Amino acid sequence: xxxxxxxxxxxxxxxxxxxxxxxxxxxxxxxxxxxxxxxxxxxxxxxxxxxxxxxxxxxxxxxxxxxxxxxxxxxxxxxxxxxxxxxxxxxxxxxxxxxxxxxxxxxxxxxxxxxxxxxxxxxxxxxxxxxxxxxxxxxxxxxxxxxxxxxxxxxxxxxxxxxxxxxxxxxxxxxxxxxxxxxxxxxxxxxxxxxxxxxxxxxxxxxxxxxxxxxxxxxxxxxxxxxxxxxxxxxxxxxxxxxxxxxxxxxxxxxxxxxxxxxxxxxxxxxxxxxxxxxxxxxxxxxxxxxxxxxxxxxxxxxxxxxxxx
Amino acid sequence: xxxxxxxxxxxxxxxxxxxxxxxxxxxxxxxxxxxxxxxxxxxxxxxxxxxxxxxxxxxxxxxxxxxxxxxxxxxxxxxxxxxxxxxxxxxxxxxxxxxxxxxxxxxxxxxxxxxxxxxxxxxxxxxxxxxxxxxxxxxxxxxxxxxxxxxxxxxxxxxxxxxxxxxxxxxxxxxxxxxxxxxxxxxxxxxxxxxxxxxxxxxxxxxxxxxxxxxxxxxxxxxxxxxxxxxxxxxxxxxxxxxxxxxxxxxxxxxxxxxxxxxxxxxxxxxxxxxxxxxxxxxxxxxxxxxxxxxxxxxxxxxxxxxxxx
Numbered sequence: 001x002x003x004x005x006x007x008x009x010x011x012x013x014x015x016x017x018x019x020x021x022x023x024x025x026x027x028x029x030x031x032x033x034x035x036x037x038x039x040x041x042x043x044x045x046x047x048x049x050x051x052x053x054x055x056x057x058x059x060x061x062x063x064x065x066x067x068x069x070x071x072x073x074x075x076x077x078x079x080x081x082x083x084x085x086x087x088x089x090x091x092x093x094x095x096x097x098x099x100x101x102x103x104x105x106x107x108x109x110x111x112x113x114x115x116x117x118x119x120x121x122x123x124x125x126x127x128x129x130x131x132x133x134x135x136x137x138x139x140x141x142x143x144x145x146x147x148x149x150x151x152x153x154x155x156x157x158x159x160x161x162x163x164x165x166x167x168x169x170x171x172x173x174x175x176x177x178x179x180x181x182x183x184x185x186x187x188x189x190x191x192x193x194x195x196x197x198x199x200x201x202x203x204x205x206x207x208x209x210x211x212x213x214x215x216x217x218x219x220x221x222x223x224x225x226x227x228x229x230x231x232x233x234x235x236x237x238x239x240x241x242x243x244x245x246x247x248x249x250x251x252x253x254x255x256x257x258x259x260x261x262x263x264x265x266x267x268x269x270x271x272x273x274x275x276x277x278x279x280x281x282x283x284x285x286x287x288x289x290x291x292x293x294x295x296x297x298x299x300x301x302x303x304x305x306x307x308x309x310x
Numbered sequence: 311x312x313x314x315x316x317x318x319x320x321x322x323x324x325x326x327x328x329x330x331x332x333x334x335x336x337x338x339x340x341x342x343x344x345x346x347x348x349x350x351x352x353x354x355x356x357x358x359x360x361x362x363x364x365x366x367x368x369x370x371x372x373x374x375x376x377x378x379x380x381x382x383x384x385x386x387x388x389x390x391x392x393x394x395x396x397x398x399x400x401x402x403x404x405x406x407x408x409x410x411x412x413x414x415x416x417x418x419x420x421x422x423x424x425x426x427x428x429x430x431x432x433x434x435x436x437x438x439x440x441x442x443x444x445x446x447x448x449x450x451x452x453x454x455x456x457x458x459x460x461x462x463x464x465x466x467x468x469x470x471x472x473x474x475x476x477x478x479x480x481x482x483x484x485x486x487x488x489x490x491x492x493x494x495x496x497x498x499x500x501x502x503x504x505x506x507x508x509x510x511x512x513x514x515x516x517x518x519x520x521x522x523x524x525x526x527x528x529x530x531x532x533x534x535x536x537x538x539x540x541x542x543x544x545x546x547x548x549x550x551x552x553x554x555x556x557x558x559x560x561x562x563x564x565x566x567x568x569x570x571x572x573x574x575x576x577x578x579x580x581x582x583x584x585x586x587x588x589x590x591x592x593x594x595x596x597x598x599x600x601x602x603x604x605x606x607x608x609x610x611x612x613x614x615x616x617x618x619x620x
Contacts, residue, residue: 020510021517152518152533154511160530162521193503199539200330201464202509203516207331208462210520211472220470223462229509 004035004110006102007305010087010298011094011142012170012259012266016225017205019190021151022162023094023142023260028172028298029087031098033062035106041078044070050083053099061096061127062103068126069107079110090182091174092260097139100127105144105304117144121157134187139260146303148213165216169299171267171275172259173244173282176292179237179263186261189233198228218254218270225255225268238262240289244282251277314345314420316412317615320397320608321404321452322480322569322576326535327515329500331461332472333404333452333570338482338608339397341408343372345416351388354380360393363409371406371437372413378436379417389420400492401484402570407449410437415454415614427454431467444497449570456613458523475526479609481577481585482569483554483592486602489547489573496571499543508538528564528580535565535578548572550599557591 008031013023038047046066048055057063062081069075081103089095101124108115115123124140141149141159148162179185209224211217235241238258244265245256253275254268267282269275279295286293318341323333348357356376358365367373372391379385391413399405411434418425425433434450451459451469458472489495519534521527545551548568554575555566563585564578577592579585589605596603 018513018517021514150514150517150521152514152530154514158533160518160521163525190506192506194506194509196500196502196504196539199504199509199512203328203513204331204460204462204464206513206516207328207460207520208470210517211460211470211524214521214524215473220462223468229506 001036001310002110003309004106005307005309006033006035006106007031008033008098008102008143009146009301011097011139012092012264013094013138013142014227014230014257014260015209016227016231016255016257017202017209018150019227019230020136020138022148023138024148025142025146025301025303026170026298027301028170028296029093031087031102032084033099033102033106034082035103035110036080037110038078038080041080043078044076045078046070047078047080048083049081050085052085053083053089059130060099061130062099064130065100065104065123065127066107069104069123073111073113075107075111079107081106088174090178092258092262092264093172093174094139094143094260096130097124097128097143100124101140101143102304103127105306109306109308118156118158120144121159125157134184144303147300150210162210162213164213164300166218166254167270168254169269169297171269171278172296172298173265173267173286174294174296175240175263175286175289176294177263183261186234186237189237190230191233194229201228218272221255221268222249225257227257231258234258234262238265240285241265243285247281247285248278251275253278311346311620312420313619314416315617315619316343316345316416317341318343318408318412318453319456319611321407321449322402322574323404323448323452324537324540324567324570325519326537326541326565326567327512327519328460329537329540330446330448332458333448334458335452335456335611335613336480336608337611338480338606339403341397341412342394343409343412343416344392345413345420346390347420348388348390353388354386355388356380357388357390358393359390360395362395363393363399369440370409371440372409374440375410375414375433375437376417379414379433383421383423385417385421389417391416398484400488402568402572402574403482403484404449404453404570406440407434407438407453410434411450411453412614413437415616419616419618428466428468430454431469435467444494454613457610460520472520472523474523474610476528476564477580478564479579479607481579481588482606482608483575483577483596484604484606485550485573485596485599486604487573493571496544496547499547500540501543504539511538528582531565531578532559535567537567541568544568544572548575550595551575553595554592557595558588561587563588
């Protein structure tokens with residue numbers, strides 16, 4: 001029986017001022033999903049076998065994406081999906097996006113559908129709604145494209161890679177909290193209206209950040225990785241964030257931000273950063289917070305990897 | 311007697327989603343300003359001789375910048391300034407910014423003050439207040455730096471050039487309207503509060519636009535040169551804009567936008583654009599509007615040019 005194996009990496013969305021726009025795929029964690037046709041199953045059914053995530057199709061982000069895709073493409077065969085979940089869920093590292101992006105990529109390959117990457121984003125976004133209550137494009141775009149992406153249009157989704165002109169490394173500080181419905185809650189904390197001043201200030205940051213990534217000028221990234229709308233509104237969820245960020249910048253990090261909806265803090269660094277001092281002090285801050293946590297180093301990673309086997 | 315001659319080019323601010331952030335210097339028009347010390351004049355006085363702009367120091371954008379600068383640097387000598395005004399004032403082509411930027415550059419040279427370009431922006435912004443009632447940084451930043459700039463910080467001002475990765479040409483369509491206090495009025499039409507959705511949508515455009523300029527990908531510029539906050543709110547001032555823009559894009563322009571606070575419309579084009587068709591149809595639209603207008607072709611230009619003579 002033909003089998004499709006898909007690998008998808010963890011992703012960090014927003015990167016400061018890029019709410020619902022920017023995201024970065026990096027190899028802190030990697031999910032593995034296999035998909036096979038299931039000739040014994042009734043008409044068009046989807047069976048999910050997974051560790052640590054809901055296996056009911058409507059509650060699983062992979063399942064929800066597939067329901068939409070099977071419906072639109074009129075797929076009448078049944079599939080069995082096995083998910084080896086390594087990307088932590090609810091950490092702000094694109095865990096749910098990984099599952100939906102890889103399930104879409106797997107169906108595309110298994111049934112030779114020729115779905116473009118941007119259309120894959122559209123289906124994968126539906127899966128995001130399963131975990132966060134809203135279909136946001138940034139994490140799935142990074143899972144699919146790899147490296148740094150900018151989502152330049154939402155309806156229909158269109159993403160593009162943004163070249164990173166420096167040797168970027170990443171440190172994820174991952175608190176082990178579990179907040180039910182965290183992404184939905186984090187999204188609800190963002191104000192519906194913002195002042196023109198905040199808008200201009202955030203746009204300045206975004207302009208600086210993108211120019212900084214593309215030109216490899218770390219001072220522009222440092223200046224640009226600041227947010228006055230989204231991070232500010234959610235700060236009560238991550239009381240340890242500012243202290244970690246301030247210390248990281250004092251030790252010449254390239255930048256620091258909340259990864260997606262948090263609670264993971266992402267520190268961007270390179271050869272000029274005193275990463276040892278950052279790790280040491282961050283441990284101290286996290287120990288004082290009383291939360292369990294992990295620290296994982298990574299580098300920007302490619303997009304989805306697909307293997308076909310018998 | 312030592313004489314400083316300064317040339318400064320017209321500038322187009324905003325470029326769609328970059329309100330108070332992006333501006334482009336281009337050689338549609340060029341101002342010339344000369345400055346000499348005036349040993350006969352009383353202590354610290356500034357004399358302005360100019361065509362077509364107010365010569366009272368407090369009402370002239372060059373004068374206002376110099377008052378601030380003379381005060382901060384404790385300059386006790388007097389100067390005479392002659393301004394040959396070529397950049398149209400009130401057209402949205404940075405006319406007032408040109409005067410203030412060149413006066414600041416001239417004093418800096420005449421008295422050997424060693425003022426950095428970013429600090430020159432700070433003084434030149436003061437002059438902008440003379441004409442628009444608000445000290446905005448974008449036009450003066452482009453006048454000083456030349457080419458495309460992004461203002462990444464306001465307090466203190468910090469600007470950086472953004473590389474343009476394609477052979478860009480420009481067509482300015484300049485209606486000959488005169489609206490008293492136009493820039494102030496145009497600024498007052500922008501809402502103080504905007505929705506998060508407009509903010510994200512505009513940020514998407516900005517991200518695409520900057521990536522497009524830097525990578526030279528014209529489709530990204532086309533996609534990014536759209537604004538949902540500022541241009542939309544001012545549209546009643548420029549009823550001819552959408553029709554001109556739509557036609558320009560249909561003829562494969564790289565982009566089209568309101569230049570600064572208008573009424574000038576800026577069309578970005580390159581070798582792939584059918585610029586003849588754009589000119590022809592734009593003439594038709596402008597003729598139908600009943601307004602007199604000029605059309606001027608240009609290319610991105612350098613920043614301020616300084617000559618010292620005896």
